[in-house]
Amino acid sequence: MSTPTPTAAPTPGSTAHELTHGRRENRLFETLCAVSTWSTFAVLVILIVSVSYRAWGWLDWQFLTSFDSRKPERAGILAGLLGSCWMIVITIMFSVPVGVGAAVYLEEYATDNLLTRIIRTNLANLAGVPSIVYGILGLTVFVRMFGLFGEQGLFHIEGIPLWGDAVIPLPFGRTVISGALSLSLLILPVIIVAAQEALRAVPPSLRHASLALGATRWQTIRHQVLPSALPGIMTGVILAISRAFGETAPLVMIGAMTFVRFAPGKITSLQVVFDDPASLVRAPFDTFTVIPIQIFNWVRQAKSEFQHVAAAGIVVLLVVLLVLNGLAIYVRHRSQKNLRW
Amino acid sequence: MSSMLNAFSDLVKTRDGQSDSESATPDQRTTKIETNGLDFYYGDQQALFDISMTIPERAVTALIGPSGCGKSTFLRTLNRMNDIIEGTRLTGQVLLEGIDIYAPAIDVVALRKKVGMVFQKSTPFPKSIFDNIAYGPRIAGLRDRRKLTEIVESSLKRAALWDEVKDRINESAMALSGGQQQRLCIARALATSPDVLLMDEPASALDPASTARVEDLIFELKENYTIVIVTHNMQQAARVSDTTAFFFQGRLIEVGDTRQLFTNPKQKQTEDYITGRFG
Amino acid sequence: MSPTSLNRSFTLNRAKEQAIEVSLLLCALVSIATTAGIVFVLVAESVFAIPPEKAFFQEVSPWEFFTGTQWSPQFADKHFGVLPLVCGTFLIAGIAAAVGLPIGILSAVYLSEYASPRVRSIVKPILEILAGIPTVVYGFFALYLITPTLIKPIFSTLGFDVDGYNALSAGIVVGIMIIPMVSSLSEDALRAVPRSLREAGYALGSTKFDVSAKVVLPAAFSGIVASFLLAIARAVGETMAVTIAAGQSPTMTLNPLRSVQTMTSYIVNVSLGDTPAGTIEYKSLYAVALCLFSITLVMNILSQYVMRRYREVYQ
Numbered sequence A: 001m002s003t004p005t006p007t008a009a010p011t012p013g014s015t016a017h018e019l020t021h022g023r024r025e026n027r028l029f030e031t032l033c034a035v036s037t038w039s040t041f042a043v044l045v046i047l048i049v050s051v052s053y054r055a056w057g058w059l060d061w062q063f064l065t066s067f068d069s070r071k072p073e074r075a076g077i078l079a080g081l082l083g084s085c086w087m088i089v090i091t092i093m094f095s096v097p098v099g100v101g102a103a104v105y106l107e108e109y110a111t112d113n114l115l116t117r118i119i120r121t122n123l124a125n126l127a128g129v130p131s132i133v134y135g136i137l138g139l140t141v142f143v144r145m146f147g148l149f150g151e152q153g154l155f156h157i158e159g160i161p162l163w164g165d166a167v168i169p170l171p172f173g174r175t176v177i178s179g180a181l182s183l184s185l186l187i188l189p190v191i192i193v194a195a196q197e198a199l200r201a202v203p204p205s206l207r208h209a210s211l212a213l214g215a216t217r218w219q220t221i222r223h224q225v226l227p228s229a230l231p232g233i234m235t236g237v238i239l240a241i242s243r244a245f246g247e248t249a250p251l252v253m254i255g256a257m258t259f260v261r262f263a264p265g266k267i268t269s270l271q272v273v274f275d276d277p278a279s280l281v282r283a284p285f286d287t288f289t290v291i292p293i294q295i296f297n298w299v300r301q302a303k304s305e306f307q308h309v310a311a312a313g314i315v316v317l318l319v320v321l322l323v324l325n326g327l328a329i330y331v332r333h334r335s336q337k338n339l340r341w
Numbered sequence B: 001m002s003s004m005l006n007a008f009s010d011l012v013k014t015r016d017g018q019s020d021s022e023s024a025t026p027d028q029r030t031t032k033i034e035t036n037g038l039d040f041y042y043g044d045q046q047a048l049f050d051i052s053m054t055i056p057e058r059a060v061t062a063l064i065g066p067s068g069c070g071k072s073t074f075l076r077t078l079n080r081m082n083d084i085i086e087g088t089r090l091t092g093q094v095l096l097e098g099i100d101i102y103a104p105a106i107d108v109v110a111l112r113k114k115v116g117m118v119f120q121k122s123t124p125f126p127k128s129i130f131d132n133i134a135y136g137p138r139i140a141g142l143r144d145r146r147k148l149t150e151i152v153e154s155s156l157k158r159a160a161l162w163d164e165v166k167d168r169i170n171e172s173a174m175a176l177s178g179g180q181q182q183r184l185c186i187a188r189a190l191a192t193s194p195d196v197l198l199m200d201e202p203a204s205a206l207d208p209a210s211t212a213r214v215e216d217l218i219f220e221l222k223e224n225y226t227i228v229i230v231t232h233n234m235q236q237a238a239r240v241s242d243t244t245a246f247f248f249q250g251r252l253i254e255v256g257d258t259r260q261l262f263t264n265p266k267q268k269q270t271e272d273y274i275t276g277r278f279g
Numbered sequence C: 001m002s003p004t005s006l007n008r009s010f011t012l013n014r015a016k017e018q019a020i021e022v023s024l025l026l027c028a029l030v031s032i033a034t035t036a037g038i039v040f041v042l043v044a045e046s047v048f049a050i051p052p053e054k055a056f057f058q059e060v061s062p063w064e065f066f067t068g069t070q071w072s073p074q075f076a077d078k079h080f081g082v083l084p085l086v087c088g089t090f091l092i093a094g095i096a097a098a099v100g101l102p103i104g105i106l107s108a109v110y111l112s113e114y115a116s117p118r119v120r121s122i123v124k125p126i127l128e129i130l131a132g133i134p135t136v137v138y139g140f141f142a143l144y145l146i147t148p149t150l151i152k153p154i155f156s157t158l159g160f161d162v163d164g165y166n167a168l169s170a171g172i173v174v175g176i177m178i179i180p181m182v183s184s185l186s187e188d189a190l191r192a193v194p195r196s197l198r199e200a201g202y203a204l205g206s207t208k209f210d211v212s213a214k215v216v217l218p219a220a221f222s223g224i225v226a227s228f229l230l231a232i233a234r235a236v237g238e239t240m241a242v243t244i245a246a247g248q249s250p251t252m253t254l255n256p257l258r259s260v261q262t263m264t265s266y267i268v269n270v271s272l273g274d275t276p277a278g279t280i281e282y283k284s285l286y287a288v289a290l291c292l293f294s295i296t297l298v299m300n301i302l303s304q305y306v307m308r309r310y311r312e313v314y315q
Helices: A015-055 A061-065 A080-111 A114-126 A131-143 A177-199 A204-212 A217-245 A250-256 A270-275 A280-284 A293-300 A306-338 B003-018 B072-075 B109-113 B129-139 B145-158 B160-169 B177-189 B208-221 B234-240 B258-263 B267-275 C011-047 C062-067 C083-114 C117-132 C137-157 C165-190 C195-203 C208-219 C220-239 C240-245 C263-272 C280-309
Strands: A159-161 A167-169 B033-042 B045-058 B060-064 B089-095 B115-118 B196-200 B224-230 B243-248 B250-257
Touching: A015 A306, A015 C083, A015 C117, A015 C137, A061 A080, A061 A306, A080 A114, A080 A177, A080 A217, A080 A306, A080 C011, A114 A177, A131 A250, A131 C011, A131 C220, A131 C280, A159 B234, A159 B243, A167 C117, A177 A217, A177 A250, A177 A280, A177 C011, A204 A217, A217 A306, A217 C011, A250 A293, A250 B089, A250 C263, A270 A280, A280 C011, A293 A306, A293 C137, A293 C240, A306 B003, A306 B145, A306 C117, A306 C137, B033 B072, B045 B072, B045 B224, B045 B234, B045 B243, B060 B072, B060 B234, B072 B196, B072 B224, B072 C011, B072 C263, B089 B234, B109 B115, B109 C240, B115 B177, B115 C137, B129 B145, B129 B177, B129 C062, B145 B177, B160 B177, B177 B196, B177 B208, B177 C165, B208 B234, B208 C083, B208 C208, B234 C165, B243 B258, B243 B267, B243 C165, B258 B267, C011 C280, C062 C137, C083 C117, C083 C165, C083 C208, C083 C220, C083 C263, C137 C165, C137 C240, C165 C220, C165 C240, C195 C208, C220 C280, C240 C263, C263 C280
Parallel strands: B060 B224, B060 B243, B115 B196, B196 B224
Antiparallel strands: A159 A167, B033 B045, B033 B089, B243 B250
């Protein structure tokens, strides 16, 4: 059937109008939607290009291995790199066991009672709390510990001795561990939700088969459910970590310094660790900075050359995030190939 | 007697001819499991009404009935698998060799090692064949590699799977065929040395050749194990079992010697079901 | 088999099982402890304090705080009216909503109704990447790209005065930040609408536009509204991008070309400065934080309420 091409604009009310008018409206809407969608792509490209352009020539080995400086040409991101690494390692140590443990409890043990419902609603609300509030929480609870310790505190202890001359300061103060604990609380809801989904995806028949063989609930979880849910959990954890990597506001509240010319524990190379193993223990209780805060600091500087330094820092940050996300995608991909129910 | 009942009597006669005549008649076997006045509830809904029956030792008892009649629910009360469903409760007694398995003092984990279960859809763990079979003994605390290997081998032999898998015992169990997987699940259940084996429609997901092998296996196993099997396939029940119980809408309508139930049922409902008037 | 062989015994295993369950419960309770901690900390510093400490509202009247239009805690002439900060926050959130909500919902419609699977497989990762970019990067983008190359040229030629730090650049960038959130939540809501509804529309001779705009969108209304509320709450809570791009001057203005200060950037600035702890200026940050927390909490709860109450139930 051939459609007659209208030679003039169809008069409203005529059949020709009815059959063609809708299409124009439709095409307009579709174009609008498409433009909106692809504009996000355009924004991403512009962002990456403009940042890379400004970082060109400023991102080099010297940048990666030097500490910060008042002179833009000499400024480097080493303190932030090492500080971020320590931060992330300790955050993982706290958030993953607690997060996965909570998810296991909610999915495998909890019955549908009031307490469980409170926990679930609470998790949904926590996810919407601004990150800076977590910083304030961390400030009072970890950095200052409600003022309970120290000279003017209730308990007149200044610290708990650890190993060698390493001491756990009480209160924690503006240290890596305060930041790590605050960030752990921040990403906890993310990990719990991701782990819950991974656990839910394990078929119930697997649990039933294990229980019917005389396994206890924990044995079933440990030997069957968790191994099966592991890829999903790992993907969620990696994504939560990449979120923590870019977090700035809570750490600013904790008191991560902006102009820092040292690494936690003064560890700048493996040689230092060999010479003084106690430095590994001291590092988490040292003051620190992280990459996003260094970037923040450079952005605020008056000297315009610092914008190039900031751009270089941003490129480093984005590369790290890219690697982390790529890792998550890789894990997801590998698990989907191997899993056969 | 209708021609249907005749067909069944033929089936039952054939099985008799194959068995050793040394097996005792149902009356002479000792009772392994006994239920008294068993009522079962899913929340407010009652699923089983006053079930009282005995399950003889070292014999095959078949539970038949239309879908939704409660036979699978009843099966699961025998190893307390219903406990993992929320909101279920039960009144009455389930006695295993005279011991009430729902008494507070009973350890469910130990019970399930004694009363094993095979499910309708085979569920091999995503591990090697060896690890699948060894799972039960391992979680019971057995670590000795040599003993585990012995148990794995004997279980697989008893499940008539050893010859087919002995060369690939460390390969993934997921690579086996459907029939092999089901026999693997049987071997896995045997590895904990149970006294009783519960089977919930073990062959319904299998092709006829595998079904026949599973049925042969059941026939062999009954020399050493008490077997309770749920099946919706009446011919299977007639072929394989010594005692048959007919369930309908949560009630036990009739239970008795298979031969007798299929050729001369006492209840009209039983006869109607067997001859295919419903279900 | 003897009766005792099946009996429970207080073996190490049983104790282990119990201990494991308890420790897992404790893990789950950490989340509750977090909420309790947040509420306690904010309230203790703002409202009630253990003597001899004095809470913020014991020194500054709540009336002045909530209705005053001057905010100058760090000057000699102190005023503690929070409205300039709230105004700055909502000005930026408003601009962000104007940017992010339309683009977000239109892309959701595009992805759900129009796009081919290939297009979806390209666009969805892009949105995920946009969502994963840290806020400091967006702040940099606003300050060094959007203001000099977009806002200043356009508005200066139109005769307006543009501050180096302005609310518009921050608002645009926060809007971009919330696009992925709006898009993905709305898309979920759109996809939950059953095919039969769409097919009924097509069978009545509707175009895709008719079906999408007049059948599917209204049907997914509650989910979309909920996503809007969450996105605006996110924009309200945004910190670093606005701290970098919007400035530090708390003014009550609706002019997006001026420099403003939000609740979040005030908190950051106090913390970066050398205000001693225990002073009234320092405590003001807790009061502002309490205000911020309450606003975002209310919006989150409202969003969940909308989802629950108006959820269209499909068979």
